[in-house]
Amino acid sequence: MNTLLSIKTRNNVLRTMASLLDREKEAIISINKKDLEAYKGDDISMFDRLKVDEAKVHEMIAACLHLATQEDPVGLERFSFRHDNGMQVYNKTASFGTILIIYESRPDVTVEAAGIAFKSGNKILLKGGKESLQSNLKIVDLWHQALNQHYASKDWIAYLQFDRTETQAFLERPSQKVDLIIPRGGERLIAFVKKHATCPVIISGRGNNFVFVHKEADTAIAIEIILNGKSKISACNAVDKVLIDKNLPNKTAFINRLLSKLKEFKIDILGDTIISKFDKVEEISSNDVWYKEFLDYKIVIGEIPSNKDAIAMINNYSGGHSSAIITKNTAEAKLFMANVDTAAVYHNASTRFTDGGQLGLGGELAISTDKLHQRGPIGLQHLVTNKWYVHGNGQIR
Template identity: 50%
Template sequence: MKIISTEVKNKVLNSMMRLLDDNRSNILDANKKDLDLFKKDDQAMYDRLIVTNSKIDGMIGSIKEVMSQDDPVGKIISTQNLENGLDITNKTAPFGTIMIIYESRPDVTIEAAVLAFKANNKILLKGGKEALYSNTILVELWHKALEENGLPKEYIQQLTKNREETQEFLRNPTEKLDLIVPRGGERLINFVKEHAKCAVLVSGRGNNFLFVDKEADWEKSVKVIMNAKTEKISACNALDKILINANIENYEKKLTDIYQLLSAKGVETLVDADVNSVLTNAQQIKDDAIWKEEFLAMKCCLGSVDSLDEAVEKINDNSGGHSATIMTSNKDTAMQFMEEVDCAAVYQNASTRFTDGGQMGVGAELAISTDKLHHRGPLGLKQLVTNKYYIFGDGQIRE
């Protein structure tokens, strides 16, 4: 693949920022077509689909932030001079062609493309049909930005295939694919894993947990729980499950308090049998499989545990490997929790809503990876490269 200079890449990004700003009304009109066709029964998906002037500002901001970052291509990872005279340099290199499959978020069309392009990759954008008009105009603007700077449109391509066509494309791609990132629910992820013939980097489900330890500051705990659960239900970093140590002081009163606060905010709170013995009017969980579900709704589960070990075990058995929080003033307890919980991001005394590229200092993100290879957590610019060994010799042969 031809390596584009950093100067040319940044010129394309400058053009795209200008085009987004100049075409606000066209973008909003296209998005309105999508919204008019969308059944508003899924509030979380509707929140992801809608584009506003504020969201366009965010798109421009994402591009500006990526433009300010160092070019990740060609960075030296290591050098070595062997006794046989070979000079070996390990450097970062583009993946090649990345495909991302995502649902209902037009801003991903901006963030995914800007990251892939700045890292010198081609990207195939397979957005959901519910955002077709929005995604189409954004890709058209990308093409204008590329052409203004003498580059072909093939660097950023939109795929409008249906499910069957996508399945066939994954089985028998018409061009070489180096990496696929499915960004959505478990059905989408399983679909891609089943049919893809290249590497798949999973942006997994949320289903995030928060554990209130017996040494927690209750006022802080309430603040964090309410933010993580209600601030943005459509986000994969939203809170779904709350565990409270039964040995906390004033346990029954605190259970009652958090249940009432969640209910007042419109959150449907399901409880386990132990909590139900205190909150007798609450709806008891009938099937333990619900502990594995990501809700993306004003809904959560509230359970009781007797120890840190029990909390860690329950989280590791049920979470999506995304984010988990412990509320405690005990640093040793917090560190044990953070070391033993198997998630991409673990917190002490903070909301899971911070698991986000921009919030974690990475900048724009392609996704939140819950895989352990080749990267875990926010997939930012630096994570969209692989590596390559350069070996310089002078006629050496292996004997």
């Protein structure tokens, strides 16, 4: 077991990591190009997540520097109580211990997830995908340099270079104690981890996010938010489904305008029996399509009778990630936001903001669609559990 490092050491490691990322920026991008060239799959969203450019490295650097300025999440008092017998009781935050994150593509996760786990006093085991192996190994080497520079064990951040069989064996019979597992990727990865894991798992689940255009919507805002929702198709906070209130004034003109804009961005449009009557809209073959997260240039649009119907449909089909209502009616927005069962709900704003950095956390380990232990972006302050500290002078019960 690694003894908790002082907050000064943890912050110094993070600052040194930021400097190393800056110094090795060109090398990281060059190594990443080799990973990109070696990728032979046809998953455009995975390819997008795999890519590291100068802007992405700057985001990694910013994440480390921001973490170094954050308050220590370990040892914060959450509750105190003085017992009748004189004992002083405290409940304080405590590190989990060892966290395993299994993720696909995304070398930036190797910085952000490791940084958040390390800052919160946890050892982290990183299991990235084979498609990003060289990029990940380079970044982990920089972590080890940063740890070494401040006399901290490189065991704090370890990379598991396992294939699928070895990963399954580790999940079923870990060779070291693991306190928490977070799978971050597609539904197949999540199902694989849930099936084989022998310790608690937090699901970073699918997106399949909905926008409901209410009958009192500002339609210009609606179009901007829907388009923004398709601006990064590889993101789990992207929009896949749009519901349009059947009582929306000038509905036909709005739909034509929306379809025209989506086609400009080469988005394939599917529709229900009503929307598919519009030009170049393919009718959905089955209601099962409403369940699917696309991670692609694809969107489904349907008509819905009311806000309550929209709520019911979203709760039935969505991935529990994010949903938005576009309306000028505050009461209708409150009804929607209180009753839609997703981790994040929006009124007249884009689902693309479901992100730790955008929601004030400074970064995220993952975005949880579970309701325990944390829902939505998992930030620094969520990677802790708690512990009871009881001080006495001989009390017995």
